[in-house]
Amino acid sequence: MTKVEFCTFLGSQDKNGTIKIIPLGYAKNPVKKPTLPGWKNVVSEIVIDKKYAKGLNGIEDYSHVIVVYWMDKEKECHLRHHPQGREDVPFVGIFACRCPQRPNRIAISTVELISREGNRLKVRGLDIIDGTPIIDIKPCTPQYDEVRNAKVPDWVSKLIF
Numbered sequence: 001m002t003k004v005e006f007c008t009f010l011g012s013q014d015k016n017g018t019i020k021i022i023p024l025g026y027a028k029n030p031v032k033k034p035t036l037p038g039w040k041n042v043v044s045e046i047v048i049d050k051k052y053a054k055g056l057n058g059i060e061d062y063s064h065v066i067v068v069y070w071m072d073k074e075k076e077c078h079l080r081h082h083p084q085g086r087e088d089v090p091f092v093g094i095f096a097c098r099c100p101q102r103p104n105r106i107a108i109s110t111v112e113l114i115s116r117e118g119n120r121l122k123v124r125g126l127d128i129i130d131g132t133p134i135i136d137i138k139p140c141t142p143q144y145d146e147v148r149n150a151k152v153p154d155w156v157s158k159l160i161f
Helices: 050-056 154-158
Strands: 025-028 043-048 064-070 106-117 120-124 133-139
Touching: 043 050, 043 133, 064 120
Parallel strands: none
Antiparallel strands: 025 043, 025 133, 043 120, 064 106, 064 133, 106 120
């Protein structure tokens, strides 16, 4: 017989379609404002509410995780712009780049999982500011997440990560 351990939903949606999301936890690191370049070496700790810690069981068997978070510090919303403010790349729509100035401040990053201790994950490469709310964590599984022969515009290789 399959075993299941249930939990309560954090988010909700009302009859008007308004979505309310409550964080699972928060990120901790020394970054107080966005920084370019240099995200790839930033080590962050993700602290999940202890009542959801059992949901992390088995995550340490993965080398990478996908972190879904809410960019609560972002103050601007752009429909089009030059990514990273660089005029040497095209003026594109916000949905054609990975920039944070989005109508909904949801972000995702695939990062290296260094370790897990209880309700805490240590990760490397998370482009996140200290105190950012964590919405979800998913294991990175190549058979689902890898896209072979992905096409991207040439200008993407000019951006700094």
